[in-house]
Amino acid sequence: MNERQTFLRRLKAGLKGMPRSAVADIVADYDSHFEAGQAAGRSEAEVAARLGDPTRLARELQAEAGLRRWEDERSMAAALGVIVGVLGLAALDLFIVLPLLTAAVASVFSFFVAGLAICLSGSVMLPFALITNLPGFAGDRLQAGLLSLGLASGGASLVAVCILFTIGLVNVLARYGRAHYRLIAPQPSV
Amino acid sequence: MDPNLVQFKKGVLELCVLALLSQADSYGYDIASRLADAIDMGEGTIYPLMRRMQKDGMVSTYLVESASGPPRKYYRLTASGRDSLNAQKAAWTDFTRSVAAVLEQHQEKTP
Structure with missing residues (x-):
């Protein structure tokens, strides 16, 4: 296996998940870089060494594509793209920030799930409370109804807060990613 | 490499590419190898940058047949790329002048 094929194969592997046409475009860019390098009298190994680590390049390209998408459309999938993209990059050189970020994402997610569950159970309890009172509940039907309403709206606001927090977090991540990965990694020490 | 230096270079890479294309x-290899010599960067990072600049409308591309191998993708500066170059150049010149002035004062105080 020669250097050129190894480089392109690792690059392609790192770009998995991107649209096929985008991957083909990117791979073509680097392929012609090898072509031009050899025309200029460099060996494949030399060209590959000067290009840098293909895995890292692939993550930069992925993160860039994710950020771009988040700026175009504020959707759930785009937000997920930013989180995965920046985390992927951070995994390469930010071992300190990574656990913090992962913890933040995980706790927001669990609050989100908890909020959803509370809201749902409140909504399910409400009709029962109003019609027959809750089984095993000491108060009267009004109290049971208010309790269910409280659970439903409390859960809903927890979910809303989580969504707001997530949007904020993704924006911070996007800004962070832009600042740190607007290219140029120092010459790889080979 | 000095980490400060990496940050500086990151900031001016786009400006350098715009200046080169003006x-x-x-084409990619030519830009990368010339900049790599000038500011000592990894050559592979030029392509994510070119991709972003193309999407931002600062450069456009066209293909040129080459004597050896497949056609080469050439980059050309667009009108908005030229505007951006002028703006960034002015900002850079202002900034470096102010920094130089501050450093000079610092030197006078601590001989």
Whole structure:
């Protein structure tokens, strides 16, 4: 296996998940870089060494594509793209920030799930409370109804807060990613 | 490499590419190898940058047949790329002048 094929194969592997046409475009860019390098009298190994680590390049390209998408459309999938993209990059050189970020994402997610569950159970309890009172509940039907309403709206606001927090977090991540990965990694020490 | 230096270079890479393309259209390998010599960067990072600049409308591309191998993708500066170059150049010149002035004062105080 020669250097050129190894480089392109690792690059392609790192770009998995991107649209096929985008991957083909990117791979073509680097392929012609090898072509031009050899025309200029460099060996494949030399060209590959000067290009840098293909895995890292692939993550930069992925993160860039994710950020771009988040700026175009504020959707759930785009937000997920930013989180995965920046985390992927951070995994390469930010071992300190990574656990913090992962913890933040995980706790927001669990609050989100908890909020959803509370809201749902409140909504399910409400009709029962109003019609027959809750089984095993000491108060009267009004109290049971208010309790269910409280659970439903409390859960809903927890979910809303989580969504707001997530949007904020993704924006911070996007800004962070832009600042740190607007290219140029120092010459790889080979 | 000094980490400060990496940050500085990151900031001016786009400006350098714009300046290079304002002299003549060029292709990826040529841009990368010339900048790599000038500011000592990893050559592979030029392509994510070119991709972003193309999406931002600062450069456009066209293909040129080459004597050896497949056609080459050339980059050309667009009108908005030229505007961006002028703006960034002015900002850079202002900034470096102010920094130089501050450093000079510092030197006078601590001989």
